Amino acid sequence: MNDITKDFESMGAQMAAGPASYGHPQADIIRKECESLLSKTSEGTRLLGYKNDNNIRIDIIAGKKVDWKASHADNTAYIFCPANTKAVDLEEMALGYAIAIREMEHKDLGIRHPDPVAHPAEENQLILLDYFLDMNMEMCKIVSEFEKSDKETKFLDLVKKLGQDDFYREYVSGKSKQELKETLNKTLTNIA
Amino acid sequence: MITRVKSAGESILFSPATSEAKVLRLPFYDSFSLYRLTNFSSLPTFSMDFLSDGETYYYMDGSDAPILRINQLAGFKLTEETVLAYLNFYFCFVRLPEGEIIILKSPEEAAIIDLYDDERREEFGAIPTPCKIEEAKETGLINVTVPILYDSSPMEALISVTREGKVTTQPKRMLTMGRA
Numbered sequence: 001m002n003d004i005t006k007d008f009e010s011m012g013a014q015m016a017a018g019p020a021s022y023g024h025p026q027a028d029i030i031r032k033e034c035e036s037l038l039s040k041t042s043e044g045t046r047l048l049g050y051k052n053d054n055n056i057r058i059d060i061i062a063g064k065k066v067d068w069k070a071s072h073a074d075n076t077a078y079i080f081c082p083a084n085t086k087a088v089d090l091e092e093m094a095l096g097y098a099i100a101i102r103e104m105e106h107k108d109l110g111i112r113h114p115d116p117v118a119h120p121a122e123e124n125q126l127i128l129l130d131y132f133l134d135m136n137m138e139m140c141k142i143v144s145e146f147e148k149s150d151k152e153t154k155f156l157d158l159v160k161k162l163g164q165d166d167f168y169r170e171y172v173s174g175k176s177k178q179e180l181k182e183t184l185n186k187t188l189t190n191i192a
Numbered sequence: 193m194i195t196r197v198k199s200a201g202e203s204i205l206f207s208p209a210t211s212e213a214k215v216l217r218l219p220f221y222d223s224f225s226l227y228r229l230t231n232f233s234s235l236p237t238f239s240m241d242f243l244s245d246g247e248t249y250y251y252m253d254g255s256d257a258p259i260l261r262i263n264q265l266a267g268f269k270l271t272e273e274t275v276l277a278y279l280n281f282y283f284c285f286v287r288l289p290e291g292e293i294i295i296l297k298s299p300e301e302a303a304i305i306d307l308y309d310d311e312r313r314e315e316f317g318a319i320p321t322p323c324k325i326e327e328a329k330e331t332g333l334i335n336v337t338v339p340i341l342y343d344s345s346p347m348e349a350l351i352s353v354t355r356e357g358k359v360t361t362q363p364k365r366m367l368t369m370g371r372a
Contacts, residue, residue, distance in 0.1 A: 022240075022251060062253035064285050069231075069238050082254030087287035116232055117210070161344075163306075 024081050027060035033090055034097040041145035043138075044094075047101045056104050058097070066096045070103035077104050091154045095139060102138045109134075129188065133181050136164060140171035147172075163187070193227060197242060197249045207233055218281060218316070220274040224266040226281075241285065254287045256359070263357040272325045275334045275353055280316040282359055290361070294341040295320050299367040302339075302346035339367055 024030060038044030051058070056075055063080030066088060070077050077100035082088055106113065111134050114124040139162075143155040159168045167183055175183070193213050210233035216226040223245045230239040242249040243262045250258040259282060262268075270278060276295070283293045294313060296302055298321050305312060312318075324337040336351045346367040352360050 022253075062251070062255075064241065064252055064254040064287060067238060082287035083257070084255050084287060084289065086289040087254065087291070 022061045022063075024060040024062045024083070026085060030060045030079075030081055030085065030093060031058060031097075034094040037090060037094040038098055038142075040149075041142055043141050043145055044098055047098050047105075050105055051101045054104070056101065058100070066092050068096050068100035068103070070100055070106075072104065072107050075104075077101060089154060089158070091158050095142065095155065095158060098142055099135055099138060102135065106131075106134070129181065129185060132188065133177070133184050136167055136184060137171065137177070137180065139164070140168050143168065144172050193229065193244075193249070196247075197229065197240075197251070207231060218277070220269045220278045220281075221262065221266050222269070224262050252285045254285070256282070256286045259285065260357055268355075268357055270334060270353060270355060270357065272327055272334060275325060275336055276319065276323070276338075277316045278353065278357065279336065279351060279359065280318055282357075284313045284316070286359075288361075291343055292341070293361060296339040296341055296346060297321065299339045299346045302341050302367075305341060337364075 035048055038048060050056075054075070056077060059076055059078045061078050061080050062083045064082060065080065066082075067080040068077060069080075079093075079096055079100050081093055085093075103113075111130060112127050113131060114127045116124060119127060139159070143153070143159055146153040146155045156168075159165055164187075167180065167187065170180060170183055194211060211229055211231045214228045214230070216228070218224070218226055221243075224243050225245075227242045227244050227249065228239050229242070230237050241252040243252065243258055244250065245266070250262060252258055280295055283295065294305060295318065296305070297318055320338040322337075322339070324335075326335045327333075328335060332355045334353045336353070338349065338351065340347055340349045340351075340361070340363075342349065342361075342363050347363040348365050348367055350362045350364055352362075
């Protein structure tokens with residue numbers, strides 16, 4: 001599973017008890033490796049440029065799985081990575097990194113985020129669909145660029161693992177945004 | 193709880209107005225429980241988990257360090273009765289170099305287990321079939337032979353747990369879904 005480069009290895013677990021920082025002990029290395037990988041694609045390079053141009057801070061937090069939370073309030077994307085980085089593929093982290101930046105970009109793109117307080121449930125469902133549609137399409141854009149240079153890229157395994165293989169194939173076949181939205185809607189309905 | 197776990201640098205993650213805390217008792221600890229802090233300020237929501245005695249909170253960072261620390265501190269009760277709950281809990285919170293491991297209720301479950309089904313992963317009381325639990329008196333190890341999802345495939349594995357709660361997993365053979 002793990003074939004992360006040698007710099008991206010475990011340095012032992014971080015114990016965060018009480019009001020310490022939850023920052024990952026290898027945050028700098030994780031940022032560097034993710035950005036290095038993403039910069040191999042034009043979309044990844046564009047996202048990194050957006051992050052730099054807008055002074056977006058990326059905080060790497062230790063956590064049980066790869067996840068992210070974009071906070072427009074403090075112009076920061078929080079990205080979670082297990083303390084033991086050997087447990088994570090660099091591709092998974094890099095994709096989370098890219099998607100977190102994309103979510104930060106949403107405010108400029110006018111893509112709304114679901115808010116259980118501000119919006120009624122039905123409206124939240126529609127907002128959530130558009131939100132996931134954009135995230136999925138962004139993921140596909142990045143993965144398809146990696147696939148162009150490497151037909152066996154591990155990003156394809158990741159797409160399968162995420163259960164988005166059908167969506168991805170439809171994306172690369174040139175399906176319209178509306179068609180992809182219908183596919184995603186079916187997927188989300190099946191999960192629910 | 194939020195006051196105790198809130199960090200200066202990441203305070204945005206812990207909004208008292210939009211967060212909810214839940215607690216779950218664990219059969220292998222007397223004084224420590226699992227606490228989950230979920231922030232509902234935006235969807236999808238996100239959660240952070242802690243082991244705590246109500247005073248000190250140990251953040252579950254994806255490694256086994258907080259668990260082993262609490263095992264030392266909290267009177268870890270590892271028996272043939274609690275070992276499955278412990279292993280379900282352990283594999284839910286610890287990310288291993290081998291990837292995600294899930295103890296399967298049956299080999300057939302491998303075909304239907306969902307990547308996003310956190311509820312299934314948090315079913316600490318799940319009982320696998322078949323299941324063999326043996327205590328090795330001479331070593332103190334509790335050995336558990338169960339079907340697991342390992343590297344996305346159903347395998348039969350021998351899982352050994354020390355008195356301190358250290359876990360080692362040895363995949364033994366591939367299982368065919370439909371029969372063990």
